[in-house]
Structures are given as structure tokens and as C-alpha cells.
Amino acid sequence: MSTVTDQPTPDSGGLAPDTVVTPTKNAGARKLPIILGVLALGLAVVLLRAGHSGDTTFRLATDTDFVSLPDIVVPSGPTAWIMVVVCLALTAEAVRRMLGHLRQPMWIPVGFAVAWMVGFLSWAAADGRILIVSLLGGAIALAIPLVFGALGGVLGERAGVVNIAIDGQLLLGAFAAAITASLTGSPWAGLVAAAVAGALVALVLGLFAITYFVDQVIVGVVLNVLVVGLTNFMFRQVLTPNADSLNSPDRFPRVPIPVLGDIPLVGPIFFRQTALVYVLYIIVALVAWALYRTRWGLRVRAVGEHPKAADTVGIKVNRTRYRTILLAGAIAGLGGAYFSLVSVAGFNREMTGGAGYIALAAVIFGKWDPIRATLAALLFGFASNLQGVLSVLGSPVPSQFMLMLPYVITIFAVAGLVGRSRPPAADGVPYKQQ
Known part of the structure; x- marks a missing residue:
């Protein structure tokens, strides 16, 4: 009897073969040096046109750490220029590897990103103080809905269903969480309701896309618009007149984990978060493990790659696709609870702000892998938090640029850094069972 096999290769880091891209054929190997060069020269131009004097302080510790790490004080101008030189050196190495048809290792873009950000922050926060804990911890908090949405997108598309409706799942999840938490007095009940709401949107998506073979992109866009209209109507007609009873939920408080939360630098960033963040840690680990290490994950990937063989x-x-898309919708719905139970206490119209589309970009940037998609979502969360931090510092960077920063990074990530990215072969293709 024939069987479906999809074993990881030794050089794939434990991932399935369909996530491995041959270095010599990777368009990202050619695009990477160009993008790094443009960013490095852009930073140099900024320093030439508006150089700053003074010192920049990077604070690494909080008052409750086991060990108080000292502040790092650096001269703004010289530090920024040193980082430009480091960026140019990494760009030169990327060019050398491109010309030699060598693989571009991950340390080049990672090292470039760190050096560029240190240089930029040294310049932007001259005579100011950057709280590293607040910068990175806030990035994780802001990335919560993006990570949940990205995980939902990865699962759906791995099963062969394009989940454009992530934003609708987030928005209806936020709506259901606010009402349920207000009625029950428990944010945990609101979290469950958010998952159910996300699954309901996914059920409608599956009904049209899987059963009736309607174009999945069109269905997803229509569902997003439908949820926006429905929640706007309910907000105006139901929530606003009854705000005290239906739109006043308790928020998830921050819950520091004993001992872990007191570790210098790491503890305040990762272990002094809300319960929703800890739920997120667990779900990311479970999805990554289940997708590549269980029979269920093998079947999901099989129906997304070659449904006829499966x-x-x-x-x-189709049964596997239905079950997977419902799970994906429930996970995305959990992300919606962030908006009404963590960010603010209550629901407001269109409060997701298009986060579902950013989550979809994280899916593509992460090459349909849960861990990579999570890292991409964290990158976008960092960009969002950076805009707020620099605004508080009174940075010379125009506020309009800071508002568009997350979307600029999204465009760069999807159009350039990701290179050639192959989705599951049957993604978006309906299957008519014999």
C-alpha cells in the first residue's frame, strides 16, 4: 500500500522539504545586497544632512531585576557613523557572496539590522534615553494580534485555503470578547468567545471556498467587509446605548512570572506580560511542533501540497481542510481579544486597523512556516512600538514617517527580503473529491 512521506532533510533545520529553498536559485540572494546597500546609504545621508551631537543612553535594567545592569552611554554622532561602517561592511560581504554564488547566511541580515538600528537610535535619541526593556517588551505586546493572525494564516494556507479573512476574524473576535467579558465579568470567557467568533468567520470562508468552490480571495475580502459593516452596526445600535453593561470588560492584567520575571533584561521583556502573551507562547510551540512532528501535521501539509495523492x-x-481552517480561525480570533481586553477595555469600530493584512504579510515573509511567521510578526510589532518610543523622545524623525514605518517595513519584507517564496502547491485551489 502506498504511503505519503514528507520527512525533514538533515540540512533543513527539522523543517519539511517544501520549506527549503536552494541558495543558488533564491532571488533573495540577489536582492539582499541591494536592499542592504540602500538602507546603509540612506542612514549615511540622514547623518550627513542632520548630524547630532551629544550622548545617547541605552538603559538595560529595571528597578526589580536581580542584578542592575549599568546604562550604556555612547556619543551619538560617532556611534551612528561606526554603525554605518559596519552596515557597509556587511553589505560588501553580501555582495561578495552574491558574486561567488554562495549562500547568504542569516547572520548577515540579522547583524545588519542590529547595527542599523543601533546607529539609527543613537542618532534619533541624541541627548535622550532609550529604555530597551520598554522598546522590546512593548514590541511583543503589540505583536500579539499579528502573531495569532499569522499562525491562523499559516495553518489555513498549509491546508490549501487562502485565509484573506484574518482581519475579519480579528475584528469579530475583539467584538465577541468585549461583549462576553462584559456580561460574565471574566476576560477568560471573553477569550473563549473570541476564538469561537474567529472560527465562525472561518466556517463561512470554508463553506464558500471548500464546498462551493468560490474564489477564496474574493470570499476573504467580502468577509472582511461584512464583518466591518456588522460590527459597526452593532456598535452603534447595541454597544453604544448599553456601554456600561455590554462594553466595559475587565482587561487582562500583567502577570509577572516569579524568578523568571526578575532576570535582567530577559525577564522584563518576556516574563512580565499579560496572560494572553503566555498563551501565545504555548500556541506557537504547539503549532510548530504539530505541523512538522505529528500525523495530523503531515496530513495538513499533504492536502495543501498534493490533495489528489492525499x-x-x-x-x-475537504474534511481536513475544514478542520484546519476552523482551528486557524479560532487562533486568529484569540488575537482579536488583544484589542478589547488588553490594548483598551472595550470594543471600538474598526479597531484592528488592518492588522489582519499585516499578519498575512507575515505569513508570506515567513514562507508559510509558523516560527518564521512569528518572527516576521514580531518585526512588525517592533516597528509599531518604535514609532511610539521615538515620538515620546521628541525625535527629529517626522511623525508622518513614524506612522507609516510598520507598513514600509511590511513592503520591504514582502517585496524584497523574502526573495523567492513558494506557497503550498495547492494553496487556493479547490478540490473536488471523487
């Missing part, structure tokens, strides 16, 4: 060996393709 059907041949007895896998119910």
Missing part, C-alpha cells in the same frame, strides 16, 4: 491514500481532503 485522497488516494485515504485522507479526506
